[in-house]
Amino acid sequence: MIGFQDVRKEYGSTVAVHDLRLSLPDGAITVLVGPSGCGKTTLLRMVNRMVEPTSGRVLLDGTDVRELDPARLRRGIGYVIQQAGLFPHRDVLDNVGTVLVLGGTGRREARRRAVELLDLVGLPAELGTRYPAQLSGGQQQRVGVARALAADPPVLLMDEPFSAVDPVVRQGLQDELLRLQGELGKTVLFVTHDIDEAVKLGDRVAVLRQGGHLAQVAAPDELLARPADDFVTGFVGRDRGYRRLSFVDGQLHPQSVDTVVLGDPVSGSGWRLALDTDRAPRGWVPPQSDVDGPLAENHLVAGGSLHALGRPLRGALDAALSAPSGLGVVVDGSGRYAGVVTAEHVLDVIQRERGVRTG
Numbered sequence: 001m002i003g004f005q006d007v008r009k010e011y012g013s014t015v016a017v018h019d020l021r022l023s024l025p026d027g028a029i030t031v032l033v034g035p036s037g038c039g040k041t042t043l044l045r046m047v048n049r050m051v052e053p054t055s056g057r058v059l060l061d062g063t064d065v066r067e068l069d070p071a072r073l074r075r076g077i078g079y080v081i082q083q084a085g086l087f088p089h090r091d092v093l094d095n096v097g098t099v100l101v102l103g104g105t106g107r108r109e110a111r112r113r114a115v116e117l118l119d120l121v122g123l124p125a126e127l128g129t130r131y132p133a134q135l136s137g138g139q140q141q142r143v144g145v146a147r148a149l150a151a152d153p154p155v156l157l158m159d160e161p162f163s164a165v166d167p168v169v170r171q172g173l174q175d176e177l178l179r180l181q182g183e184l185g186k187t188v189l190f191v192t193h194d195i196d197e198a199v200k201l202g203d204r205v206a207v208l209r210q211g212g213h214l215a216q217v218a219a220p221d222e223l224l225a226r227p228a229d230d231f232v233t234g235f236v237g238r239d240r241g242y243r244r245l246s247f248v249d250g251q252l253h254p255q256s257v258d259t260v261v262l263g264d265p266v267s268g269s270g271w272r273l274a275l276d277t278d279r280a281p282r283g284w285v286p287p288q289s290d291v292d293g294p295l296a297e298n299h300l301v302a303g304g305s306l307h308a309l310g311r312p313l314r315g316a317l318d319a320a321l322s323a324p325s326g327l328g329v330v331v332d333g334s335g336r337y338a339g340v341v342t343a344e345h346v347l348d349v350i351q352r353e354r355g356v357r358t359g
């Protein structure tokens, strides 16, 4: 759907994008990642003609975008930028409905549709009458995404949309984008300088280096497993082997451990896992603890992270490494205790998976 054909952009003597050839698969997220100044934003803005190439062509559905009227082109492409870029003097509903009104929809209908879009991006309708300054950074970004989706464009350009929010909110926004994309299947071009964000979100990741050169384009797992050169190796980082575990699934065989339900008397010795009455893990009873009477929260040592069955093995290893007992707690889809795993067991499964994969 979107293709860059030998696209070059020069600003005076600066080559921002160097004869770049890249095509973006339909209905997938392609992430452009690279250090500051390597030409990511320039490349992205060439799609909606906010920047014109010095030479080469940008194709949208086979048509050179230069043949398309810029205003119409932009109405058909969702655009999300850092700090959302909302209009400060319009309330949230008017912000979200902007593109619809520009396209000829009446204001009342645009506001009605905006309420649905807020719901789509996980915001309560009550926020609709607030002004951007009355929202948190994460909420503003969601409004920005809702606004970009308003005209239901097939293409979404996202330029560092989550860079200005704190890491926890950022993860939430990333998860939300993946959920939305699962529903909507847009063709997304996403710019970031954060390799973790790139491998989490991208179906394909294009790594750029200084001077606007394309260093490698690959699926995230492939990128981490086989970086094309020293630049990409350096960029994806030293812990790429560990990060790659995010893409490794395998059949874990959790073992059982002694459990005790909060409110029940404690017996046995060694590490015992405390559960609530729904069998959700709550923490650990350490060896030699002398709990007298029913088990209460204040008798517990905090647990590590939990691993949900079927999720990538990185989470299982983290659960084992973060548990005070050294036993990673595995839960089922409803958050109920399903067993425990040691780091050794997880590593065995990983090695076996690798063996299968590499033949």
Ligand SMILES: Nc1ncnc2c1ncn2[C@@H]1O[C@H](COP(=O)(O)OP(=O)(O)OP(=O)(O)O)[C@@H](O)[C@H]1O
Residues within 6 Å of the ligand: 011, 014, 015, 016, 034, 035, 036, 037, 038, 039, 040, 041, 042, 043, 193
């Ligand atoms: N309007 C402009 N005039 C002159 N030079 C520009 C202009 N826009 C970008 N450049 C230069 O082109 C190069 C690429 O810039 P661009 O903004 O595309 O990089 P980027 O990878 O998005 O960077 P960042 O991650 O810092 O946003 C940089 O050297 C930049 O200084």
